[in-house]
Amino acid sequence: MIEWTTILGISLALAQLAGVGFAIDAVLRGRTPQGTLAWALGLLVIPIITVPLYLVFGARRFEGYVKARRKGRARLSQSLRQLNASLEPFVTSLDPGRMGGKAITRMVTTPCTRGNRAELLVDGPEFFPALFSTVAAAKRTLLVQFYIMNDDDVGREFVTHLYAAADRGVRVLLLIDAIGCANLPRKVVSTLKAKGIEVETFRSARGPRTRLQINFRNHRKLVVADGRTMLVGGLNVGNEYNHKHPVLNPWRDTGLIIRGPAALEGQLSFLEDWAFVTGHTPTLEWVPVPAADMPPQADAMVARSSDDARVVVASTGPADELETGALMMLHLIGSARSRLWIASPYFVPDGSIIEALQLAAIRGVDVRLMIPAASDSKLVELASASFEDDMLPAGVRMFIYQPGFMHQKVLLSDNLAAIGSLNLDNRSLRINFELMALICDDAFVMHIEAMLQRDLLRCSEITLATRKRRPWHRRVLERVARLFAPIL
Secondary structure (H helix, E strand, O other), X not given: OOOHHHXXXXXXXXXXXXXXXXXXXXXXXXXXXXXXXXXXXXXXXXXXHHHHHHHHHOOOOOHHHHHHHHHHHHHOHHHHHHHHHHHHHHEEOOOXXXXXXXXXXXXXXXXXXXXXXXXXXXXXXXXXXXXXXXXXXXXXXXXXXXXXXXXXXXXXXXXXXXXXXHHOOOEEEEEEEOOOOOOOOHHHHHHHHXXXXXXXEEOOOOOHHHOOOOOOOEOOOEEEEOOOEEEXXXXXXXXXXXXXXXXXXXXXXXXEEXXXXXXXXXXXXXXXXXXXXXXXXXXXXXXXXXHHHOOOOOXXXXXXXXXXXXXXXXXXXXXXXXXXXXXXXXXXXXXXXXXXXXXXXXXXXXHHHHHHHHHHHHOOOEEEXXXXXXXXXXXXXXXXXXXXXXXXXXXXXXXXXXXXXXXXXXXXXXXXXXXXXXXXXXXXXXXXXXXXXXXXXXXXXXXXHHHHHHHHXXXXXXXXXXXXXXXXXXXXXXXXHHOOHHHO
16 A cells, blocks of 8 residues: 555655646746746746646646637638728828837737727716617627626626617627636526527637636727727726725726727727637628717717727737737837826736836836725735835836725826726736727827826825835735736
């Protein structure tokens, strides 16, 4: 009979061998030096703990999606030709006076279009009525994609609107993320399907060999109605986004309606994800309609752009040939000349983002970072605070949003605004599938500026003096949390 000490010794030896093998894999596949070093050291020193974690969280390249997306490009070729041909009369430069103006469109491989109207949605009480009315107005197709859908008051009301759309003959396609919607009851999904709604779940695992891989998540929030109207932003479907979180309340977030040709770019983003999940592409219309031909909301108080806003829809993710999310953020930071205001709930940047922000402040740009005082992740909250030591000496101003939880992802770089789902952390910039809308329009930028100025009034500014007054044990906890920054 084999003694337990022998079994333990064999197990530890196998774990050590696995650790060496996966450490080599981490070096070959790692996307950042910091993350690669963290994984390699953990796999070599404590493999018995780190190997299971690496199996779940470790891979930095979504190989299955890469291959499927490239195959899907062939299936999408007709839709791509239709999109490019139909958008050609509307294609323009995002900002002709901006340094490297073509860089963004080259990164995301979709054009900038004119003839759009953007409408700002501040918090859930503005976002959800706009979401419900968009669903109610759809006539032919409704493409819906959320990271989180809850079975609560907001979720059930949303589902009721989806039912009504399907009942009147609208083709409704709903794509949810397996991780974000892990708590959504199966009964809800089965009822949606019974009502004629096509529901699919985005999973990063494809096949038994990768069933443990839950690292990659589709974090996009997107609704496209009839290829004419698009909703994006930071809000998911749930009570917490409507100021009903039991602890982090009120929940501060920002959404956006875009009407015009740019909605077709959102439609293409959805189609690529749908093709990956299902293996087929639905037939959709690719006829752009300028915003001037669509009536605005009757409410004169709605903060909106002109009817000729320039918009780029940027879909980023680990299947891109380049690290599009990180490169786009670096470009927006590096090309700022006078102003760079960023609101992000998760500020856990890597070295390149840190240096870009420092350089922007050093060259005289008004750099302001807004992060929440309280977070839904204590580890992220502590790690974020540690970066104050990097930002403040360079002249970056840091503001801590006090009431509730600030979840918005908003950036102002000179006269260019960006709103969507992209956070300033390694996961969002390199691992998750994200979507941002970049808007260049003087009237709209003024609305974004006014919104952020109101938010800044609800903040306390961190200075070098206040930073030094922080208790030593808090600073130690922050530095320890920062060690996990590459894999947060």
